[in-house]
Amino acid sequence: MAKKVSIKDIASAAGVSATTVSIVLNGRAREMKISEAMAKKVEKLAEKLNYRPNLFAKGLRTGKTHTIGLIVDDISNYFFGHLAKVVEEEADKKGYTVMFCSSENNEGKSRNILNMLVDKHMDGYIIAPTTFMLPELEKLIAEKRPTVLIDRYFPSLNSNFVTVDNFTGSLEAINHLASKAVKKIALVTNDTDQLQMQQRIDGYVSGLKKNKLPLDPSLVKKIPFGRPEAKQVKDLVQFFSRMKGKFDAVFFTSNNLGVAGLEAFNLLGLTVPDQVSVLCFDDNDLFRLGKPGITVMSQPIKQMAKKAVEVLVKQIEQADSPLSHVVLHTQLIERASVQ
CATH class of the missing domain: 3.40.50.2300 (Response regulator)
Structure with a gap:
């Protein structure tokens, strides 16, 4: 048979x-x-092989x-x-x-x-x-x-x-940045009611408080969920340009935002980590293979x-x-x- x-x-x-x-x-x-x-x-292959579910x-x-x-x-x-x-x-x-x-x-x-x-x-x-x-x-x-x-x-x-545990993951991310003596941490996140994003934002805020770092609302950038990548990059170029000199690190709450952020840095001529430190919630092949590699909070x-x-x-x-x-x-x- x-x-x-x-x-x-x-x-x-x-x-x-x-x-x-x-x-x-x-x-x-x-x-x-x-x-x-x-x-x-x-x-055609399914037909040729006589696949029948x-x-x-x-x-x-x-x-x-x-x-x-x-x-x-x-x-x-x-x-x-x-x-x-x-x-x-x-x-x-x-x-x-x-x-x-x-x-x-x-x-x-x-x-x-x-x-x-x-x-x-x-x-x-x-x-x-x-x-x-x-x-x-x-x-x-x-x-x-x-x-x-x-x-x-x-x-x-x-x-x-x-x-x-999105909250603790973000809190640990900010703790890590603070341990490296960064002082002004910007946040790039999605403008959404989704629970996991709210928990990551809460972890960011708690991390700043725990490490006695300033919480500056102007350093929080929310991008509409589902926005095309090209428009994300454009939004971030404008944001980073406007905030130039006001931050020394950026925490991205998702890998797609992190990818857009790296492209924005490249367009602005900002070098990582010499001019800005970067940490992203969730990994990506680009973060692992690119130079420099991007520090992440990896999900299992x-x-x-x-x-x-x-x-x-x-x-x-x-x-x-x-x-x-x-x-x-x-x-x-x-x-x-x-x-």
Whole structure:
């Protein structure tokens, strides 16, 4: 009997990741910005290899589709891309496939994709929620649909969640900067109500107070969530130019803001760390490979993803399993951007 072809087999033949194959086969290549040529290549290989998931038939037999819905802000983002990869790997080990969606923190899209996944009868959901999703999530929980929130959660919602200690991570970041004798620490963050960002801001403020450093509101720059990178860079060039001489370090609360900030420094001719020290919440390949390397508070992405799948599958298979509230710790990775 011929071996059943898996997504990993198609990925190996196509020379791409299993995540890419899954996105294409779920009909979301254009939305996830996968090229038409690559999508056609994957589809042709799937046909050639006679790939047949047959989830519908399985669902009729068992009442389950063995499919998990994953919603994140932007799957092309370093953090969420790596998270999605591990979620898929862990789900595959447990016999589940994953349907990926990006909310782009857009109100209409957030609600539509969640409702779409519900209509497709996912066995469970792993969601990095936007603030707009709360009513739909309340309904999801009330209907006892297995759900795990990841990266952030709603304190008012009695749900499973896996996150990191954002407050302590930011506090430790400021402590590290203060230990290097910097005195004026600017903050670049997103203008959003998302809990994890508010916790990082609170950690920044507490860190300044703890180290008896001044809290200058003019040194806090909030950039709208989802703003295109080119506009982020433009905003930061203007901000850093206006604040020139008023700061000697910058703490970025996300890796995408950190990348935009480094580009702004380059355009302004500001050198890191000679003229400004930099520390970013969350890592990025650019921070690891670039010169100088950027010091970061790294999130345990693999551990977060593995735990989220573990909690979700347990709830799928044991409906009466107790709720899990998992808070993991960040890790300071020192490189060369702070002196």
